[in-house]
Amino acid sequence: MESHENSRKLRVVMFPWLGVSHATPFLHLSNKLAQNGHRVTFLLPRKAQLKLEPLNQHQDLIHFSSITVPEVDDLPSGAETASDVRLLLQRSRFTAFDRTQDQILPLLNDLKPDVIFYDFAHWIPAITRPLNIKAIYYVITGVAGLGLRFTPARRISKGVTIEELMHPPPGYPSSRVVPEEAFQALFLAEELGSGISFYDRITTSLRECDAIATRTYHELDGKYCDYIGEQYGKRVLYTGPVLPQEKGEHLEEEWASWLNKFGPSSVVFCALGSEVKLTREKLQEMLLGFELSGHPFLVALATPQGCDRIEEAFPRGFGERTRERGLVSGDWVPQSLILKHPSVGCFVTHCGYGSMWESLLSDCRILTFPQLADQFMNSRMMADELGVAVEVKKEGERERFLSKESLSEAIKLVMDKDGEVASRLKSNHAKLKDVVAGEGLQESHLRVDGTERASDLFSL
Template sequence: MSESKPSNFHIVMFPWFAFGHFTPFLHISNKLAEKGHTITFLLPAKAQKDLQHLNLHPNLITLHPLTIPHVDGLPSGAATASDIPLSLDHLLVIAMDRTRDQVELVIKQTKPKLVFYDFSYWLPEITKPLGIKTINYSIVSAASIALALVPDRNVQKDKPITEAELQVPPKGYPSTSVVMRRHEARALSFISFPFGEGVSFYERITTSMKECDVISIRTCHEIEGKFCDYLGSQYNKPLFLTGPVLPEPAKTPLEDRWAKWLGGFQPGSVVYCAFGSQNILEKEQFQELLLGFELTGLPFLIALRPPIGASTVEEAFPEGFEERTKGRVVVSRGWVQQQSILAHPSVGCFVSHCGFGSMWESLMSDCQIVLVPQLGDQILNTRLMAEELKVGVEVEREENGWFSKENLCKAIMSVMEKDSEVGNLVRKNHAKWKNSLVNPEFMKGYTDKFAKDIQELVNK
């Protein structure tokens, strides 16, 4: 008997209201649309226009706007995590939870076979009575979930988790290097904080993973296999890996202003720095960062939001900085074409916060990698890159948890100087991983297997 052809079906996507979540959910949507599946993508109405350009299959992927309900304390018009400081995320998640009626209506009207979600732990309560399968799709590293968000961590409700507890990995955790160090565990303490009405972050995520039919992670077995295997055993669930699921290289050329500026420097000489859309530095940190770049003597392009208390990046410049670095520095506050910048021949180093998306983009570039993590998962991603894969260098921190301009300069020069032993080691390891990741057959293998796995899931 010949094998039956896969049938196309309808899927609903419902990510957390942050661009760092919208984007990877839309990337996997594009891959599934290539297989012929139709998708309804739920998101705040305000975010719709900012994501339309990433929808490569508008005939198959419908961006469905949600109305954001009022929540006391949430600024008027706030709809995504980019609109608010991190301290107000707990109010935005209440707003997300209050879209439940809208989400349920869409699901009942569109009758999907499968729903992807991440933070909406209540979603299986809607889908199970309707016979709809669910995938909890995680866009952070398996390593960070394995350390912080497993049942063996046993975070108690209404009892803040201590830094000492966070420095002890849960039973069976498969690494001695991807861990939190002294002064860092506080970056994970948020997991016991309230994150919604009557639920902590830990409860929200672990419940989401316990109640789904399948756990899926945007990673590959070659890099995080032991963490994925551990998670599968902890949750006793099937685990589907999608691979990195990064978009194809941008077809639109690099903006003239960046192409012209970068074109004025030698190949591999420019340092590029970006810390993601939600990380906002203190003014002192911002200035120390700029002074560290200045110390290198290299040209640099920095894409950062203005620091706390400043309306523009320029007003927060250290005294005399602009005059001293004229012609070899650009500091931008807006969105930039990161993939295209990393691909430019003049860019030789990427200084990153090591968010999971930036981690993959750095691995798939030719740039040397310097890491300045700030939040919990970024710290663990950094350990994965610097300690396990040895493809980059982490900036050494001071006792206060930040870094000095001297340590930033030292880390950058350790990978940029041609005769550097450290630079040669990470360059060699990086090249090995990049060659695997950019192989079209590598990504296609993950996409094909994932499509086959979800087909079997909905057929059960």
């Protein structure tokens, strides 16, 4: 990594979609850039700013600038972030977001940055080009899903059928299309604020930007990044996963003392993220699957609606039967630190992008249970292409959920240390980890030293 003194310092602006889950990866990237001495201004509503401020590791170089979310009919007063409103008000959220343009332009005139990172604001390149500011579209989720849904070759518009979406677009580097992805893609043609569909919003952003930045490595997603670059005639840059460092190096006693009761690689750990909220019935089926597996388990799931505490949703007698080998939490848990504990041998994950990377950088066997958006493609890439995971078989309507038997069987399969599947997963995972966890790989992708490296972020 170059020294601060020997490289030009850049002025960077971050303008993510008004959702904390979107803004957080932008801040992690900001921390990495500030670590190299670059100055970052982060544009956010005040409420989101308060949530992100504790994650700012370089307060001398990363500064927040508050923007006001304009009032829009149907949007509740004070609804500044995506989590403040119901899904039904999605159109109004995007309308309000687009109306911030009148605030962004004068801010950019004053700040005079070299570059701006953005995602859903498709109008950013139109206002930055006259100011000679480079506009970089930052992909914070899976590139495989982006290429499957948002390319000129796909051309999603009103009237598209599920049958058409069940086939990959021309030139797509994989023949695998996930049914759930195809079903969800039907909604991309719907108008979503300011008279533009979500498909057109993203494809316009990709077409008009100066470069595309991806939260991955070429070593993992190279063929999908190459496809995106070819589709749009853009240079594709790699930031790496830019995962944050945990505040502490050791687990708190609450978790460590419980995990220490079990032998090496014996515990099954499950975490499905904050956005996956199961119904009481589905949560019960899942817990029964962990019980049926016979292995010790630590499960972190959001408390179902209608319950004040997750224990209220337990199956009858579950707590008493599993008291000695099961721990279930309805609150946030230190996921990355738990994955590093020697007693944890299996990780059941929804395959959200950050969790996908944490699983790859761990030594655990990986079971995937995707629920939303790019999680399906992330899961298929991990299971079918990289061969480092097993996807839990789903059942029922559109195969959207699992049975306790399918979860239990999957756990036993990957935890059988003498089994062929478990051995293959362990070998493939170890080889891939050697690559993506290589010393200096993250830093080399974020190097800003004027070299010819293809992933140099700013030699545009």
